[in-house]
Amino acid sequence: MGPKTRILDATMLVFRRHGFRRSSIEQVAEAAGLTRQALYHHFESKEALFRAVIKRVHESAIAAEDSAVAAAEAAGGNLGDILAAGMTARISTMIASLDSSPHIEELYSEHLVHARDLYQTYATRHTERVAATIARIVRKQQLVLPQRLSPEEFARLVEMSMYAAKSQYPAMQPADAFLKDMATMVRTLCAGAVPRSLPNSRQPPARKAAIRNKSTRRTTGGQS
Secondary structure (H helix, E strand, O other): OOHHHHHHHHHHHHHHHHOOOOOOHHHHHHHHOOOHHHHHOOOOOHHHHHHHHHHHHHHHHHHHHHHHHHHHHHOOOOHHHHHHHHHHHHHHHHHHHOOOOOOHHHHHHHHHHHOHHHHHHHHHHHHHHHHHHHHHHHHHHOEEOHHHOOHHHHHHHHHHHHHHHHHHOHHHOOHHHHHHHHHHHHHHHHOOOEEOOOOHHHOOHHHHHHHHHHHHHHHOOOOO
């Protein structure tokens, strides 16, 4: 294990125990088994350490999402199943990084104070990756998105469903209930995605009747 990995592991441990405001460089150095000067060789401040662990959490979340999407797609899942699996894996990974910490709300708020640019960068990356997944599944499964939205527009709505769920669960707790509601919202959105064209044998009864009536009117010249 390299020194940076040791430092980041120790940083996460210290932040989980003490929150951001009550943590110090000295505590991280001690937890990592390094001197303060050795730690400063890699990170110049507590804020730099915080930003580094935020990047690490987001990158781990992206990797978890990619893996879950690939597995759901390989299993033949529909669009809702695939997106729900990916987002659940992403958010579960982020929640797990702070699991059991009594300072979750403080750490989330400090995240926006000291790393708002990272928050915005990763929010954009997450949306872009969801859009790419949507575009691939729509193409592969020959779907039309609700209201003929583009993959980018639909991805924005999918991401918004996560924020809507978060508004009901401070700090995304309890995690199980939050993740369940988020997945339900994603699947509900995706339920509006339909095949581009249905074979005649699979058309709904009302549609079949309309086609028969139209055909009859043509045959009889519109006479009743």
